[in-house]
């Protein structure tokens with residue numbers, strides 16, 4: 001055995017584990033089928049802008065241990081996510097807060113806003129059974145119709161009545177004038193980009209790119225005592241119980257010869273007719289400046305289209321409904337009986353983790369594994 005550990009996938013889970021294992025004196029090999037490290041948090045420089053190739057990643061956490069951990073590898077800027085919703089040309093503040101309620105209903109005080117929500121949520125009796133009921137009981141039907149229904153159905157490709165209510169609980173509802181999307185103690189974007197941050201985590205560790213584990217599985221398995229697998233759990237088992245469902249995302253990227261396209265990093269298109277869910281203007285993650293503090297003359301935008309994942313696409317979001325949950329449970333049983341292989345991360349655990357959740361899960365695992 002050449003290595004103590006083979007890490008399949010150079011994303012956040014793999015990078016945290018590899019870093020910690022090396023620190024404990026273990027020998028580690030990281031492989032990734034892509035031509036770069038950092039998984040879906042990968043950024044690259046285009047026109048002086050750190051371009052989030054696989055979609056916007058905004059780091060946020062309430063977990064001080066995770067924050068202290070990740071800030072070893074990067075300095076974070078003061079970016080605060082405050083997306084704008086565009087519903088047929090009407091602009092609303094997100095997350096749902098007093099600015100949103102004022103624009104929607106003309107209400108001025110928190111008391112008036114609360115009364116409006118109270119009146120509209122009456123249509124939901126008892127415990128909300130799905131995302132639609134959950135949304136209406138949080139913010140009422142008007143906001144549901146204009147700011148939630150279209151966006152959610154585009155993002156998930158499913159009717160809101162068919163989706164689990166927990167998805168919408170990610171969004172805060174506030175009776176204050178606070179546009180900060182995340183209720184997080186710590187938030188920001190790593191200065192210099194995520195790729196640099198992950199490169200710092202992987203410093204001194206052997207990484208082989210453009211290596212597909214499944215092309216030479218037996219060979220790789222023979223190289224290490226233990227495997228940390230961070231790819232899709234169903235792919236590992238060659239989909240033998242059937243494929244888990246994922247949502248995939250496709251981006252249409254454009255470099256524009258204008259300094260300011262939309263005035264914000266994220267604008268969500270919440271109507272049903274616009275085919276994309278949102279437009280990201282990457283330069284605003286870093287306040288439109290290059291690393292020397294100069295204004296950037298051009299801009300890059302990405303229109304984000306959501307689609308059902310099919311074989312060959314990149315999986316982005318697990319579809320955590322009951323049906324997929326039950327199938328995942330079956331795969332998990334298989335995974336547990338797989339000697340010397342550990343499954344981790346958003347794809348390995350089929351879980352809608354945020355970045356901080358992935359780091360926390362990886363650190364927990366390290367505590368058990370490397371103790």
Ligand code: UDP
Nearest residue numbers: 085147148151152155167168170171268270
């Ligand atoms: N959401 C919504 N309208 C919006 C933004 C979000 O209804 O303008 C809901 C939607 O159900 C979505 C969930 O909130 O699936 C989470 O969205 P978010 O953009 O936070 O997800 P991300 O893609 O960033 O993980």
